Structures are given as C-alpha cells and as structure tokens.
Amino acid sequence: MKTFDFRSDTVTKPSDAMREAMAKAVVGDDVYHEDPTVNRLEAMTAELLGKEASLFVSSGTMGNLVAVLAQCQRGDEVIMGTQGHTFLHEAGGVSVLGGVSMFTVPNDADGSIPLAGLETAVRNHFDVHEPITKLVILENTQNFCGGAVLNPFYVSEVAEFCKCRGLGLHIDGARLFNAAVELNMPVSEVVKEADSVTFCLSKGLGAPVGSMLSGTKAFIQKARRLRKILGGGMRQVGILAAAGIYALEHHVERLRIDHVRAKQLASGISELPGVQITRDTPHTNIIFFALDDTAEIDTPTFLKKLAEKGILIMDVGPREFRMVTHLEISDEGVEQCLQAFKDVLG
Numbered sequence: 640m641k642t643f644d645f646r647s648d649t650v651t652k653p654s655d656a657m658r659e660a661m662a663k664a665v666v667g668d669d670v671y672h673e674d675p676t677v678n679r680l681e682a683m684t685a686e687l688l689g690k691e692a693s694l695f696v697s698s699g700t701m702g703n704l705v706a707v708l709a710q711c712q713r714g715d716e717v718i719m720g721t722q723g724h725t726f727l728h729e730a731g732g733v734s735v736l737g738g739v740s741m742f743t744v745p746n747d748a749d750g751s752i753p754l755a756g757l758e759t760a761v762r763n764h765f766d767v768h769e770p771i772t773k774l775v776i777l778e779n780t781q782n783f784c785g786g787a788v789l790n791p792f793y794v795s796e797v798a799e800f801c802k803c804r805g806l807g808l809h810i811d812g813a814r815l816f817n818a819a820v821e822l823n824m825p826v827s828e829v830v831k832e833a834d835s836v837t838f839c840l841s842k843g844l845g846a847p848v849g850s851m852l853s854g855t856k857a858f859i860q861k862a863r864r865l866r867k868i869l870g871g872g873m874r875q876v877g878i879l880a881a882a883g884i885y886a887l888e889h890h891v892e893r894l895r896i897d898h899v900r901a902k903q904l905a906s907g908i909s910e911l912p913g914v915q916i917t918r919d920t921p922h923t924n925i926i927f928f929a930l931d932d933t934a935e936i937d938t939p940t941f942l943k944k945l946a947e948k949g950i951l952i953m954d955v956g957p958r959e960f961r962m963v964t965h966l967e968i969s970d971e972g973v974e975q976c977l978q979a980f981k982d983v984l985g
C-alpha cells in the first residue's frame with residue numbers, strides 16, 4: 640500500500656528530473672555573487688515578478704523576516720492579519736530580532752484585512768507614546784483562511800491605502816503561484832503594487848529548499864546584507880537554485896491539477912457523515928474540515944486509522960483538520976484518500 644501525505648505541500652521530494660538538474664548545476668560562491676545558477680534564478684524571478692531584483696533565501700520565514708528588517712527599524716510597527724503566517728508561525732522573528740512590533744487586524748474569511756481595520760491600525764507618529772507604522776503585510780494565498788486568493792481589486796485598494804500614508808506593502812506569497820493560476824493572471828500582475836514579495840519554491844512548486852524575495856535593486860541590496868547577518872549567505876548553493884529553476888519551468892501550470900484534486904476531495908468527504916467543510920475551502924490546494932458531534936471517533940484514533948490506510952493529514956484544532964494537495968498527490972492518492980475516509984467514518 641502506498642502512503643499519501645496530505646499534511647502540507649512542503650513534504651514533496653525532488654523528482655529524478657529535478658535531482659538531475661541539481662546534479663548538473665554549474666556552481667560558484669554565491670556570497671561573492673559568483674554562482675551562475677543562483678544568479679540565473681534571481682534574474683528569472685525578477686523578470687517573472689516584474690521587479691528590479693530578487694534574492695534567493697533559505698525559507699519563506701527568512702524572506703518575510705528580511706523583508707521586514709529591510710523596511711523597518713527598531714520601534715517601528717507592521718500591520719498584518721491575525722491569521723497571518725508572519726504573526727502566527729514565524730516565532731515572532733520580526734520582534735525578536737528586529738525590535739519591530741506587530742499590530743494585528745482580524746482577517747475576513749476571504750483572506751483580506753478589511754480597509755477599515757487597517758485604518759484604525761495606523762498609528763499617530765506625532766505622538767511619542769506610539770510606535771511608528773511602516774509596513775502592511777498581505778498573504779496571498781492566505782493559508783489559514785483556507786488558501787484563499789486575494790481579490791486583485793482589494794490588493795490595489797490596499798496598495799493605494801499604503802501609498803497615501805507612506806507605508807510599504809509586503810506580500811507573503813508563499814503560495815503566490817497558486818493564486819496566479821487560480822486567477823488566470825501573470826504572477827507579475829498579482830504583485831504589481833507590492834514593494835516587496837516572497838514566494839516559496841519548496842511548497843507547491845516542489846523544490847526541496849528555498850524561497851525568493853523580490854523588490855527594487857536598493858531593497859535587495861539591503862536584503863542581501865541582512866541575509867548575511869542572519870547567517871543565510873550560502874556558498875555553492877546553485878545546487879538548490881537549480882531545483883528552483885526546474886520548479887519554475889515545470890511545476891507552475893500543473894498547480895491547476897492540485898486545485899481540481901482538492902475540489903474532488905472536498906466534494907467526496909463532504910458527503911460523509913460527521914464531516915463539515917470549513918473556511919469555505921477549497922479555494923486552491925488546501926482543504927479544512929471539521930468532525931461534528933455525530934462523528935463518534937476521537938481525533939487521535941481518526942488520524943491513526945487514516946494513517947494505517949496510508950493517508951496522513953494534519954489536525955489544526957481539537958476537531959478540525961487540514962489536507963493539502965501537491966505534486967505527490969495523484970488521482971490514485973485522491974481515490975485512496977476517499978476510500979480511507981469512507982472506511983473510517985462510513
């Protein structure tokens with residue numbers, strides 16, 4: 640029996656073709672700017688995103704941290720959603736390492752942060768009691784709002800809001816390409832108003848390691864120094880960049896299939912007794928669901944029984960669960976998952 644791991648799209652392993660590209664990568668010392676493969680990935684990313692420059696970083700967390708550190712000083716404040724990854728799951732790095740406070744505003748179910756909420760979050764920088772608001776972070780897709788895709792008109796409104804108040808706009812696009820394919824828009828359009836953007840190569844795109852940070856040349860120059868300070872200056876890292884290039888060349892369009900499979904899964908499990916789809920999912924490749932009181936099984940037994948049938952999923956609350964489709968979830972995986980759910984809950 641095969642095992643299908645639905646816990647996250649971070650679990651994918653490099654394919655043989657990707658490993659071959661990695662093995663053949665021409666490398667150099669990237670701290671000296673001499674790794675041709677990293678340079679190619681950075682140039683390719685800048686072009687794709689319509690930004691002046693890009694930087695290869697070890698993770699989405701590092702990309703977001705560097706983006707904040709490059710745009711804020713100690714005593715500054717960043718506005719983000721209560722469901723934002725930077726607030727929830729990055730160990731408070733912007734505060735721990737940057738002395739930057741986080742002002743959180745509840746996200747709406749569609750992943751947006753309401754403009755009225757943003758308005759009340761902006762501080763009065765003439766008042767010495769208050770921190771200085773510098774940056775707004777949007778997340779696209781919004782993971783904990785169920786992989787929701789931000790409405791492009793909404794993003795434009797936020798960009799205008801930031802511009803009028805002298806604030807920067809950062810987009811945490813860990814799953815930016817999922818948003819772009821779902822919107823049928825070039826990725827450069829999706830992020831055209833952002834001052835800085837991160838996306839992950841190591842999620843749905845299927846690379847083993849790495850994220851990209853993009854913005855103006857001056858911003859990336861600053862970011863490069865900050866990455867060095869954080870210990871993220873790596874040497875012959877073209878081996879990893881080659882996987883990123885392969886992912887961008889081969890794994891973007893196929894994200895649509897992940898979205899279709901997520902819909903098939905959600906529709907299948909929603910028919911089972913006790914299952915309630917939550918967070919309006921799937922918007923893209925993420926499904927959240929809950930077990931209601933009619934499902935008598937407890938959470939550890941549910942997870943264990945599914946695992947015995949080769950299906951791994953993640954619990955995110957006492958009775959709520961997350962499943963993510965990705966490169967290694969085939970039609971066979973969808974079928975095996977639906978059968979396992981029927982066997983365990985039916």
Ligand SMILES: Cc1ncc(COP(=O)(O)O)c(C=O)c1O
Binds near residue numbers: 701778782839841
């Ligand atoms: C929306 C979002 N941003 C940032 C990250 C951080 O990425 P990494 O795990 O590469 O640090 C994640 C990871 O799941 C994420 O979902």
